[in-house]
Amino acid sequence: MAENETTVIIKRRGQRPTEAFDKTKLHKSIVAASLSAQAHSGQADNIAYAVTNYVLEWLESRPEVTSHDIRLVASRHLRAHHPDAAYLYEQHRTTL
Amino acid sequence: MDIASSLAIVTLAALIHASFQLSVSVLTLLSGHAIGAKNSHARVMRLTFGFVSGVGVMTLLALSFISLVFLHVFGNEAPQFVWAIVCGLLIGVGLAVWIFYYRRGKGTSLWIPRSFARHLSDRSKATKSGVEAFSLGLTTVVSELLFIAAPMIVSALVLLQLPGQWQLVGIAIYAVISLLTLFSIWVLIGSGHKLSSIQKWREDNKHFLQFAAGGALAILGFFVYVCKVLSDATGAI
Numbered sequence: 636m637a638e639n640e641t642t643v644i645i646k647r648r649g650q651r652p653t654e655a656f657d658k659t660k661l662h663k664s665i666v667a668a669s670l671s672a673q674a675h676s677g678q679a680d681n682i683a684y685a686v687t688n689y690v691l692e693w694l695e696s697r698p699e700v701t702s703h704d705i706r707l708v709a710s711r712h713l714r715a716h717h718p719d720a721a722y723l724y725e726q727h728r729t730t731l
Numbered sequence: 732m733d734i735a736s737s738l739a740i741v742t743l744a745a746l747i748h749a750s751f752q753l754s755v756s757v758l759t760l761l762s763g764h765a766i767g768a769k770n771s772h773a774r775v776m777r778l779t780f781g782f783v784s785g786v787g788v789m790t791l792l793a794l795s796f797i798s799l800v801f802l803h804v805f806g807n808e809a810p811q812f813v814w815a816i817v818c819g820l821l822i823g824v825g826l827a828v829w830i831f832y833y834r835r836g837k838g839t840s841l842w843i844p845r846s847f848a849r850h851l852s853d854r855s856k857a858t859k860s861g862v863e864a865f866s867l868g869l870t871t872v873v874s875e876l877l878f879i880a881a882p883m884i885v886s887a888l889v890l891l892q893l894p895g896q897w898q899l900v901g902i903a904i905y906a907v908i909s910l911l912t913l914f915s916i917w918v919l920i921g922s923g924h925k926l927s928s929i930q931k932w933r934e935d936n937k938h939f940l941q942f943a944a945g946g947a948l949a950i951l952g953f954f955v956y957v958c959k960v961l962s963d964a965t966g967a968i
Binding site: 667 | 759760768926927
């Protein structure tokens, strides 16, 4: 998996401190969404690996993005692999 | 008011309570996090059962507490103006539910303070044991009080008039019926239904649920007003 520690993530429209992009965090959240959508453990890992790589490529030319941008890009790519997981991933912040 | 009418009012109030969605949202989030954290199915069921139990216990405690306060303040029969105020409250909350219950946009976000929503969301993610899930259930009922206070208050007023053993029956009926939605979701999760299907159904039908809850509150307020305030007033004349 490619590395990207230079991109800065702006969180909650600047209301929370910025942080460096953490690919492990994204990978974990995709795995969790896939497992919640009844994907098998191995499948969830593969999907998360593919989505995280896609996001890393997308980040290469962008020094600063918002957490919302990352969520949009990740869910768009996740939809191609597992639509139910993508739905749960998108809904996470709007369930409550 | 006879026992059958009183229990019918308690049943309708409990059904309205059951149609409110905060605890269902928290249960959906909790089970999503539990499954996503690779917990076994048995553990997911234990956590979610802990949550449902917490909601049930807090509902029982809240209704008993409100009834006890009313008993101390009003005795076995509340004055007419209190009934009239409660009917106004029911209709007012019903209208507010029609207008405000869900936030605009996608998803099932509710009009509760965002700090409450963030706290519940964070706690549902951090919950690892049955006891924590139980306490999350207790907290969820407190967060939902804004909406469930009205049906609970009218139930408490109705229960005061009943003989002792029927008061216990009424409280039990309220607690069981108000848990029906949560229990159904728990059974669906247990039988392997997808969380995404459950959440999709909730999102697709959110406006119907909102209309039903608001409408039922207004109808209950009107029914109690006619049954209690108007009939007593005309009886007195």
